[in-house]
Amino acid sequence: MSKVRFELLETTCVPLPLENIDTDQIIPARFLSATSREGFGENLFRDWRYDKSGNLSKEFILNDPRYSGQVLVAGRNFGCGSSREHAVWAIYDYGFRAVVSSNFADIFRNNSLNNGLLPVEVPEKYLRELLDLVRKNPGTRVMIDLEKQLFTVLPAGESVLFEINSYKKECLLRGLDDVDYLLNMRDLIKAYELRNTADK
Amino acid sequence: MQPYTLFDRIWDSHIVRSIEGGPDVLYIDQHYIHEVTSPQAFNGLRERGIPVFRPSSTLATADHNIPTTDQHLPIRDALSRLQVEKLAENCRMYGIRLFGLNNPDNGIVHVIGPELGYTLPGMTIVCGDSHTSTHGAFGTVAFGIGTSEVEMVLATQCILQYKPKKMRIVVDGKIQNGVTAKDVILHIISQLSAHGATGYFVEYTGGAIKNLSMEGRMTICNMSIEMGARGGLIAADDTTIDYLSMIPSVRSRSDYHKLVKKWKELKSDQGAAFDREHEFNAEDIRPMITYGTNPGMGMAIDEAIPIIASHSAGIASYNKSLEYMGFKPGMKILGHPVDYVFLGSCTNGRIEDLRAFAQMVKGKKKASNVTALIVPGSKKVEQQAINEGLDRILKDAGFELRQPGCSSCLAMNEDKIPAGKFSVSTSNRNFEGRQGPGSRTLLASPLTAAAAAVTGKITDPRDLLKD
Numbered sequence: 001m002s003k004v005r006f007e008l009l010e011t012t013c014v015p016l017p018l019e020n021i022d023t024d025q026i027i028p029a030r031f032l033s034a035t036s037r038e039g040f041g042e043n044l045f046r047d048w049r050y051d052k053s054g055n056l057s058k059e060f061i062l063n064d065p066r067y068s069g070q071v072l073v074a075g076r077n078f079g080c081g082s083s084r085e086h087a088v089w090a091i092y093d094y095g096f097r098a099v100v101s102s103n104f105a106d107i108f109r110n111n112s113l114n115n116g117l118l119p120v121e122v123p124e125k126y127l128r129e130l131l132d133l134v135r136k137n138p139g140t141r142v143m144i145d146l147e148k149q150l151f152t153v154l155p156a157g158e159s160v161l162f163e164i165n166s167y168k169k170e171c172l173l174r175g176l177d178d179v180d181y182l183l184n185m186r187d188l189i190k191a192y193e194l195r196n197t198a199d200k
Numbered sequence: 201m202q203p204y205t206l207f208d209r210i211w212d213s214h215i216v217r218s219i220e221g222g223p224d225v226l227y228i229d230q231h232y233i234h235e236v237t238s239p240q241a242f243n244g245l246r247e248r249g250i251p252v253f254r255p256s257s258t259l260a261t262a263d264h265n266i267p268t269t270d271q272h273l274p275i276r277d278a279l280s281r282l283q284v285e286k287l288a289e290n291c292r293m294y295g296i297r298l299f300g301l302n303n304p305d306n307g308i309v310h311v312i313g314p315e316l317g318y319t320l321p322g323m324t325i326v327c328g329d330s331h332t333s334t335h336g337a338f339g340t341v342a343f344g345i346g347t348s349e350v351e352m353v354l355a356t357q358c359i360l361q362y363k364p365k366k367m368r369i370v371v372d373g374k375i376q377n378g379v380t381a382k383d384v385i386l387h388i389i390s391q392l393s394a395h396g397a398t399g400y401f402v403e404y405t406g407g408a409i410k411n412l413s414m415e416g417r418m419t420i421c422n423m424s425i426e427m428g429a430r431g432g433l434i435a436a437d438d439t440t441i442d443y444l445s446m447i448p449s450v451r452s453r454s455d456y457h458k459l460v461k462k463w464k465e466l467k468s469d470q471g472a473a474f475d476r477e478h479e480f481n482a483e484d485i486r487p488m489i490t491y492g493t494n495p496g497m498g499m500a501i502d503e504a505i506p507i508i509a510s511h512s513a514g515i516a517s518y519n520k521s522l523e524y525m526g527f528k529p530g531m532k533i534l535g536h537p538v539d540y541v542f543l544g545s546c547t548n549g550r551i552e553d554l555r556a557f558a559q560m561v562k563g564k565k566k567a568s569n570v571t572a573l574i575v576p577g578s579k580k581v582e583q584q585a586i587n588e589g590l591d592r593i594l595k596d597a598g599f600e601l602r603q604p605g606c607s608s609c610l611a612m613n614e615d616k617i618p619a620g621k622f623s624v625s626t627s628n629r630n631f632e633g634r635q636g637p638g639s640r641t642l643l644a645s646p647l648t649a650a651a652a653a654v655t656g657k658i659t660d661p662r663d664l665l666k667d
């Protein structure tokens with residue numbers, strides 16, 4: 001569980017113009033044997049980042065020195081497949097703080113929000129233009145203002161409003177954690193249990 | 201009273217509290233855990249210095265990271281062994297029941313939960329595993345969660361969750377010979393795409409669904425996640441109750457008759473509103489196979505790989521996918537050589553699947569170019585296969601039954617498909633490298649897998665059933 005705050009972010013982006021990127025690509029199963037949350041960034045996109053002999057693949061975008069930054073921009077249906085939270089840990093550990101896509105898989109979205117990684121959902125057309133722009137101009141800077149729910153390409157100032165539910169927004173802005181929240185509700189939960197055993 | 205869907209009925213009755221403008225605090229009746237997605241959640245409890253809130257509502261198994269041969273020996277891979285030991289240690293420390301390696305009730309979490317009678321109609325069920333949707337076959341609201349949420353459930357038996365939208369999928373008509381529940385769900389996903397149900401919870405209904413066995417229904421619900429759905433469910437009926445009545449721990453409950461009465465009432469009302477509806481006719485469904493690297497890329501086995509217009513949005517991903525598979529648009533894959541066959545997983549590792557496979561290979565011989573992994577979903581399935589003599593039929597045909605586990609479904613253990621090799625697999629995901637780095641997976645039914653195993657190539661199972 002993350003207790004880090006999501007601060008105003010101004011950074012460059014890494015474009016990954018593929019759809020349906022599943023969590024097996026983000027972190028392959030053979031790296032899931034660890035019992036802690038640390039160190040998964042090393043194997044982020046492992047089988048795209050390295051070739052069969054374990055050398056860095058020149059073609060893969062993370063290995064292209066022109067691209068860097070704290071925002072990953074990827075095609076629709078990002079994070080589909082397995083529920084493994086390790087995928088989010090890997091992305092975060094690598095250094096990303098937000099992922100931009102036109103559509104996120106449900107479990108991945110929850111996992112991201114629970115770990116301080118911001119999923120920014122933008123319209124499909126906007127996403128395609130953004131991917132093109134960033135690919136052509138690797139130095140493009142963007143700003144993410146969670147408070148205002150604005151994603152902006154700098155310096156032109158073209159902004160798009162993104163959705164986030166108010167509860168999760170609060171949690172991210174203030175660095176709050178769901179477990180603490182739920183622990184404070186234990187009496188209510190016990191009352192629920194009592195009501196239900198009485199029903200039976 | 202406003203008509204209610206089954207999903208709403210179960211969800212709403214488990215709300216401890218609705219947060220204004222926020223998620224629901226949802227009470228969880230049954231929590232399943234396994235070795236891979238739980239250790240960090242237990243670490244969280246330890247850091248907070250809190251106990252497990254309701255230890256008897258959580259059940260643990262070791263399944264993802266275990267070998268499927270020589271299970272009596274220590275696990276060779278040190279990290280895997282440590283992970284399995286960590287689970288046992290956590291379960292001991294927090295008072296959680298564990299069906300670990302070599303326990304007669306061990307198996308894949310989504311196979312043992314139902315077969316041991318822990319999954320019951322009307323429940324809310326979660327597990328740190330996306331295929332938790334499987335349990336929806338019993339008329340439950342069951343869905344996969346991440347490790348942070350596992351920690352929430354351990355700590356409070358609740359999670360914070362936004363209510364998904366509702367979709368109804370109706371499948372009417374008679375399922376044809378040689379076609380299975382797996383083909384039905386692969387067909388549906390191929391029509392709706394790998395993200396066609398993102399944000400939704402699906403209720404399956406219609407004549408074809410009602411005629412399915414519990415095993416078939418589990419196969420359908422299992423793969424709901426492969427079109428992006430949080431979960432899928434099927435209302436309990438006589439088939440469900442017959443299945444449950446065979447489980448001693450369920451049948452012997454003092455409130456059994458009361459429960460059955462309650463289960464029978466659990467369904468969607470006439471006229472209940474869904475956010476989206478889709479209808480399918482089972483008669484249109486042929487044996488299916490996937491040709492790409494997401495489960496939406498499927499077709500009838502005798503069709504050609506679709507040609508997508510070059511200006512389409514996803515064309516780059518589509519081409520990359522076919523390139524990975526070594527296929528070309530417009531190509532037919534019937535007759536394409538196969539290197540591996542995998543029968544197993546929480547999609548198709550149940551007794552009915554082993555029976556279907558055995559029936560198909562009976563009196564035939566495994567093709568010499570094929571390596572086959574036949575992996576029962578649980579110890580109980582393994583034992584039943586032996587009791588029914590399926591192991592002998594398999595053996596005579598040149599196959600061997602392995603020990604239970606997730607195995608080649610995700611290839612965390614040694615059961616990996618080598619790079620470039622073609623695998624006809626009864627599992628649920630054909631993602632790049634899912635069955636091992638560079639492996640090429642073609643998802644299909646147990647019948648299609650068996651047909652490939654004896655012919656050594658992609659074969660329409662209906663051709664063999666004719667003989």
Ligand code: SF4
Binds near residue numbers: 264545628
């Ligand atoms: S069999 Fe496959 S899909 Fe099912 S729980 Fe195991 S790894 Fe997950």
